[in-house]
Amino acid sequence: MSTAMPFDADPALMSDVTAAVRTAGRTLRDRYTPHARGVSLDEVVEEIHANDDAVLDLLREPLLRARPGSRWAEDELAGGALPTGEWWVVDPAEGNINHVHAMPDWAVTATLVRDNQPVLTVVHLPLTGDTYTAVAGAGARLNDRPLKVSAKTDLGAALVGTGQAKPGEDKDTFRKIGESATVMLTDALVVRVSVPATMQLIHVAAGRMDAFWQFSDVRSGLVAGALLVSEAGGTVTDLAGEPWSTAAEDFLATAPGVHPAALKTLSPIARP
Structure with missing residues (x-):
């Protein structure tokens, strides 16, 4: 974005x-x-x-x-x-x-x-x-x-999070959520899996968390946090690394210093 x-x-x-x-x-x-x-x-x-x-x-x-x-x-x-x-x-x-x-x-x-x-x-x-x-x-x-996002540059020191966007999403989305949490448990310091997205994104914007991703395009849970993170100095893209908009099928918002590593970890799951 x-x-x-x-x-x-x-x-x-x-x-x-x-x-x-x-x-x-x-x-x-x-x-x-x-x-x-x-x-x-x-x-x-x-x-x-x-x-x-x-x-x-x-x-x-x-x-x-x-x-x-x-x-x-x-x-x-x-x-x-x-x-x-x-x-x-x-x-x-x-x-x-x-x-x-x-x-x-x-x-x-x-x-x-x-x-x-x-x-x-x-x-x-x-x-x-x-x-x-x-x-x-x-x-x-x-x-x-x-607000100002985190200054971290090491994904291994990062507090990161994800969650589901709504009940009853397709099994492929649930699989991606599970796989992404598993790989981030190895690559990041701590992983939160919770809802709603906005409550995690305000923490990214305030520098309390370092990254949030979601395998869904539900607008209402993403637009507010996307703007808050971006305007607080963060990086907001899809999981291919392209600028995010409501047309994107997935979402990543991070402190700039951990974005490349987060994208490297998550993009193979989003687009195998």
Whole structure:
């Protein structure tokens, strides 16, 4: 992914997006419980849908109003390229499965994508009150502090991670996830396998983790973190080493110093 074409964002746009995401976050926080909700699969899915339904309308109209002419990407689990123009790619409960199971790793995200490149994003963590923001060409921030990726150059010293993008993906994707975790257990220091992607990518952008990869093209889990990592000085490509966009079939975001080694380890699995 490249930020060679900076996004000239009206400061009011970032303010409006942040306000909408935080409002949605308060509602989602109020729905959070100290115990897991749902026993059967049907009950868990029902809880997930209820979370989405509770906050989606708090995001859709404010975001479309904040950017006249923009459109809404309806399916949060969809992947692949979008038509040209500006689109809101939103996850009203990123890490919804964690929310339902009384775990803290979840957020609300809203990203403006222009011609298949993310150009503005807000990621809000309601439980901590932290807000991550980025604008193409203008850097990434945690609250009021600039973000910077790790300075590591040795993959053997790196904390890295991956995870699945959605339940029920094809067996080939699951095979790649398993193989990649195995080889990284040898080549890296520590491997995390968890969901959602955004919660790992904010750690890469903040220099707490050194690499994240995913064998999937689900847009809503990648666009926010891709922009945050890129604007924090990281390297974001597909697993062939080409610049990433929403049209890519897989994803790698790293500190620049470990990107070549991570790519060497992972690309044979992605494209045998």
